[in-house]
Amino acid sequence: MDARIWVLHSLFLHSKSLKSAVYFTRMARPKVKCSGAARGCRHQIMLWEKKIQLAKEMRASVDSETGQTEIRAMKAEIHRMKVKHEQLLKHQERMIRDMELAVARRETITTRAEGHSKTDKQFLTRTDFHHKQTELRRKIRDVHKATEACTTTISELEEMQKRVSDHLVEKQAQLAAAQSRTEELDADLDQLMALKRQNLSELVALQTRQKHLQAVKDGRYVFLYRSKDSLLVEHARMHNWLATVGAILDHVQDEYPQFQEVLLKVRQTIASKLESLGPS
Known part of the structure; x- marks a missing residue:
């Protein structure tokens, strides 16, 4: 129950x-x-x-x-x-x-x-029109979002470009100063090298002269020119030869300016020799 x-x-x-x-x-x-x-x-x-x-x-x-x-x-x-x-x-x-x-x-x-x-291809139902309108609104919204993102990216890139430009200007100024300093050091180096070569030449000349004087002192020196006239003739010949070489170098420097820097050292050496020899 x-x-x-x-x-x-x-x-x-x-x-x-x-x-x-x-x-x-x-x-x-x-x-x-x-x-x-x-x-x-x-x-x-x-x-x-x-x-x-x-x-x-x-x-x-x-x-x-x-x-x-x-x-x-x-x-x-x-x-x-x-x-x-x-x-x-x-x-x-x-x-x-x-x-x-x-x-x-x-x-x-x-x-x-x-x-x-x-x-009728142009006929649209209410549903089709609503779907197309919704799709267009979605596309417009997506385009607005993409535009805002692009604007933000462009702003960031412009700021980065400005910072890079400022940094580049600063580096260019530093580079210009470094180049100027390098040019000054190069000029000083060239002068010192020229002075070194000149001193070396003078040193060699003095050593040669000392050697000759020592040979004279020891009675072992052999005179190349026994008379004063022959010495003067050789002196004049050497002076003319150096003058001719100097004129040739001047002409080459005028014709070929790209070799002027290299030939300038040789020309200075010849000029110093001419000065040491004195007038012919």
């Missing part, structure tokens, strides 16, 4: 949940949720069929003389469930018809729009 009461109580609770489901199903919009509601109703119908079958089996197993009150309550509940089952079937059929009508209406609208688009 307790089992039957528990089954009846559970059937009563399930009937309440079914009422709530049917109520919320009716409140939902059929065009959007017809398919989901139909599946839910089909599931509920299958559950109720199982529960009705279970109730019939329990009714057949219950003794006819005992529990008449509970049996009558169960019969009433079973009748009520059958009625609810029929209502659910009707509601399912109605939702299926609504869904079929909605699909047919949608296909009709689509076919009509395709026909218009084939006959």
Whole structure:
């Protein structure tokens, strides 16, 4: 008996949940949720069929003389469930018809729009226009974002260019100062090298002279020119030869200015020799 009461109580609770489901199903919009509601109703119908079958089996197993009150309550509940089952079937059929009508209406609208688009290329439906307008707005928004990003990047690059330009100007000033200093050092180096060569020449001349004087002192020096006249003749010949070489170097320097720096040292050496020899 307790089992039957528990089954009846559970059937009563399930009937309440079914009422709530049917109520919320009716409140939902059929065009959007017809398919989901139909599946839910089909599931509920299958559950109720199982529960009705279970109730019939329990009714057949219950003794006819005992529990008449509970049996009558169960019969009433079973009748009520059958009625609810029929209502659910009707509601399912109605939702299926609504869904079929909605699909047919949608296909009709689509076919009509395709026909218009084939006959008139300039014809746009409201949906197409809305889609194109949304797409254009999205593209405009993307272009604005890209423009802002490019503007920011350009500003950053301009600032970087300004910093690099300032740094370059500073480095150029430092380079110019370094080049000027290098030119000064090169000029000083050239002067020192010329002085070194001059000193070296003088040193060699003095060493040669010392050697000759030592030979004279020791009585081993052999005079190249025994007379003063022959010495003067050789002196004049050497002076003329150096003068001729100096004139040739001057002419070469005028004709080939690119060798002027190299020939200048030789010309200075010849000039110093001429000065040491004195007038012819």
